[in-house]
Amino acid sequence: MLEIQKRLSNSFYALLALPATAMGLGLSIQIAALSWILTYEYGLSIGDVGLVWATGPIAGILGQVIIGIISDNVWVMNGRRRIFILIGGVLASLMLLALPNIGIIQAGLGIEAILGIAIVISMVLDLSINVSFNPTRSLIADVTPEGRSRTKGYTWMQFVSGTFGVLSYAVGALYGNIFLIYSGAVVVLLFSIIPPFFIKEPRYLGRYGEDEDEITKSLALKDPTPKEYAGLGQVFHSIRPLWGFLLYGIYAIIKRTTGFVIDGYIVEIIAGVLTVILVAQALMKSEAGKSKEEAGKIGFQKVLAAHSFSWIGVQSMFIYMFAFVDFRMPDLSEEMVGTVVNWSFFSLNLIAALLPVFALEPLANKFGRVKTHATALVFMAVGYMAIVLIGNTPWTMYILMMVVGIGWASIISLPFAIMSQKVAQNQMGLYMGLFNLSVVLPQLVSSFAIAELVQGVDNKSVLLILCSVTVAMSAICWFMVREPKDEMTENPVLLDEKIEGQSGDL
Secondary structure (H helix, E strand, C coil), X not given: CCHHHHHCCHHHHHHHHHHHHHHHHHHHHHHHHHHHHXXXXXXXXXXXXXXXXXXXXXXXXXXXXXXXHHHHCCCECCECCHHXXXXXXXXXXHHHHHHHHHHHHHHHHCCCCHHHHHHHHHHHHHHHHHHHHHHHHHHHHHHCCCCHHHHHHHHHHHHHHHHHHHHHHHHHHHHCHHHHHHHHHHHHHHHHHCHHHHCCCCCCCCXXXXXXXXXXXXXXXXXXXXXXXXXXXXXXXXXXXXXXXXXXXXXXXXXXXHCCCCHHHHHHHHHHHHHHHHHHHHHHCCCCCCCHHHHHHHXXXXXXHHHHHHHHHHHHHHHXXXXXXXXXXXXXXXXXXXXXXXXXXXXXXHHHHHHHHHHHHHHHHHHCHHHHHHHHHHHHHHXXXXXXXXXXXHHHHHHHHHHHHHHHHHHCCHHHHHHHCCCCHHHHHHHHHHHHXXXXXXXXXXXXXXXXXXXXXXXXXXXXXXXXXXXXHHHHHHCCCCCXXXXXXXXXXXXHHHHHHHCCCC
């Protein structure tokens, strides 16, 4: 084990962040380039662009949950997470290289439908990213103690990942999206296949911060990674606050791909009412007087409920911001629209890169992670509404996107630290995958419902009004989530060494 890992030094947190950075960079490149390529290079409509983007949530539903469950219960190449990070990183870099070559691939296969080729490439790219994203985030929880150290792990993850995200948008704005894709593919590959070999993973994981005696007693001596595969019933019940999103997502996919429609928006109304009821029920449940395991499950569902609405606002912005810019600044050329969007996302991610380590972490330690996160979302909602009111020039956009970046910085750092302290340590991959459903299921609303709305109205400002409202709803929900209690435990890897030393040849 590296000395920096034993000491949990800042350099170790930076190293630990690199695999997640690789996946975040791949996603940033996709955000910067995919909608622009599909719209201006291949002439797809907003509805078709939304359909291509729907592959991401679908990949997240399948990839993160399944990989999370498997990675909790395997030990390959001296790690749980390592093999999945390697596979996902290699595939993601290859699919990035395919993005600017959709036309060549289409010609080579002799297929006329460019939309189908775009969907397949986007799906494989998203699956590749999702194969690695869960393990990269679970790895941070695996090797850091609960409490401030874990918060630091996730804020450093966003600091490093956000820095490269900022660079990606700057490169796209200065040198074009094609150069961004090729250079980014190299970085994604290197950050995926090198750092995991310098991070030692613990083989022994307890459930809720037990000491080494409790962990030793709970382990089957001949099988230090006991198989605890979650059943479908457990998975379905755990995501109860998201059932309305799931219902809508299934119907929307069927509607978009087959043309089957139920008149009167009956399904949409039922899904919306169900979401409100189940989210309210989750937030009203009390954790007081419950066992640690039961309180953890209630707390996890509250986090799902609160986190879900923010991602409608975030994903809708990422997918359709080009339409808003084109509407508000009609004198811009197609190339300039892409440049303004890239610089806007640069401003967003600049704040998101700097804030977690330099502001959110100290504020979270002083006031609590939940309150800090909820307050950051309030700033984000205000920023969106300000863009609606006065975002008429590129520079106004860039400045106001920095305000939006306050919430974005928190969304991709603090909720992971909050969630990871409400669930069993030895099922972190499972719950990290289930937590991701609070991201991907709302994203289906962005890919279908928001796409239909934005395409159908002349005033594209409705996009950011919806973004502001959904993020504000998320902030209100987060204020109703109980602050997780810090469990000051030892470094899991050092604890692992103690157990091995005490137990002979376990």
